[in-house]
Amino acid sequence: MKHDTASDPVSGILWTRRTTEKVADELASGGIEVCPNTVAKLLKELGYRLKVNAKKLNRQKDPGRDVQFAYIAAMREDFSQAGLPVVSIDAKHRELVGEFKNAGTTWVREPVTVLDHDFLSDATGVALPYGVYDIGANEACVSVGTTHDTPDFAVDNLARWWACHGRHRYPEATELLVLADSGGSNGARCRAWKYGLQHRICDRYSLTVTVCHYPSGASKWNPIEHRAFSEIQKNWAGRPLTDYETVLNYISTTRTKSGLRVDAHLVQLNYPTGVKVSDKEMKDLSLRPHDTQPNRNYTISPR
Template sequence: MIDEATKNRISKAMPMLAEHQRRKFLGIEALALGHGGIEALSKLTGAARSTIALGMKEAAEAVSDPKAKPSAAGNNERVRAKGAGRKRVEETNPGITDALESLVSDATIGNPENPLCWTTKSLRNLQKELENRGHRISHVKIGELLAQMGYSLQLNQKALQVGEAHVDRDAQFTYINAKARCFMEDGQPVISVDTKKKENVGNFKNNGAEYAPAGSPPEVLDHDFPILGLGKASPYGIYDVRENEGYVSVGISSDTAAFAANSIRTWWDEMGCLKYHGASRLYITADGGGSNGSRNKLWKKELQQLSNETGLEIHVSHFPPGTSKWNKIEHRMFSHISKNWRGRPLVSLAVIISLIGSTTTKKGLKVKCGLDTKEYETGIKVPEGELNELNISRDEFHGEWNYWVSPSETFA
């Protein structure tokens, strides 16, 4: 019924018109088409038949009385007549915002009487609970209301410290920042070190997702027990703060102080000494526990050996208890490695090394990765007398956290 020229004219005109203008335009077109015009235009544009009929009536009135004033809906100040359009959900559904607020407010967390205390607060779960309270509303509208109320999807954030914060927590941060700045200004290397979470080697599920043909997800084992002969990988990382570069040593043995020190040794031999030719000091920032812990005697002994081999005066600062997330390697390197291998089964050590080594960021992060096949013995005890032979100096400010190891000819 509608020729191509008319279809072309309508398709070009409709996007340029306001609501009341579209209605009248379709009414005029319907009048021109005659019988069956409303039905044809409704199918073509998707406009309601009642809307087109109203447009025909308004167009006919305008033709019969050209001097008549335009209606409120047809003036230049309004698109719709005053009071027209769908009413706000808050008006048609009184109390909806208060009911929604009671379900998602922080004040309800941990309250056993809150029906959603132990379920995911998804939009559809919220919709179901609101319907139980007599509020009929779509999950899409709930999302819009939450946005208007200042709510958005939030991830858990590690911000609360277990136990009492150390009285010198902030002072230690200031100390570390000031010392790192002095080292970098003097052209000396500053590294952040830590052990990344151990990973099962094999065709296991790895959190995250990556693109694959629809309906063809990668199939992995239905359990997470280590596979005999593959075991676990222990990545130990060294992050160069100034150069935004890192080295990760993937061990197949235990995460010991000897493994940590050897990882730093490998970084220095393969990367550090090339970037800092002629350096005389090295500054290491580390967590307070684990293989590089402040109370780990073997860690200090291994640092002495490393200092003797490299000729470097090795300065160490540990972060206060409960503050390991501030260690730069966590958010500048390890987090990007996790993103790079998300959804990828770590089927072999070669795959792990390749994925770590291919990690980059827009800010220029580069990561090198290598395999450490040594077997490191656990449970090694360092006698107090042997510890006293180490050439260790301690800072006046928290010497248990801040110390340095100098080369020693007497220590073998």
């Protein structure tokens, strides 16, 4: 085992690339007859553990990563101190609706039977959860789309949150801070996203919107990921999402000890892809990039 062993220098946990069957065979060749199960017990006593690969390596060199995290922290503090709303937005990965396997386990007498393959042709449809998480109120509003995750879809969901929750919760607020990932439908380089913010939120509600994007590869630090979406994932773990009513029910009944509340609704509008915004339309926006990393931080004011 000496040349097939690696270890964690901090925890001291050991692991090996050899299977218990191979170790048992080698011991047998040396005159020691043991079964693979006994080998597994002995390895545990020696400090070995079964481990999966840990996704921690990041080859993207981003010199402004720490600066952006510090800037986001400062912006959150400034808005919170002023009593202004701060929201975190993101889209969860697409879910097939139907009798499909859902990752996780649940306490039941008999396992629920599901289809043996996840074919889109067998699905009732697709569910595209898009969330707006109010950090100060610890409440999330999740819109479940049925077509595509586009910039128009993202803007509509944020506008719906402001119309139904935000402006009533913060009646005196004239500014909003939005924390978002760098890519996707609400990405830092997405023209349609900024265009939609101007026309359907800033101008319509006379609201100044400041957007700060997390660095590439840092989506796990976006608050909605670990405060809302992870809890929704736990709530429906091991339960097939057989229809849209089931999807909405699991999302809206998500609760945590810290007091999280989630509102969910279905959005059956068709959002076409490939919508373009021209240079002229971009010049008409009331868009002000910040001095700190202007490609990631900007404010859009009502016209």
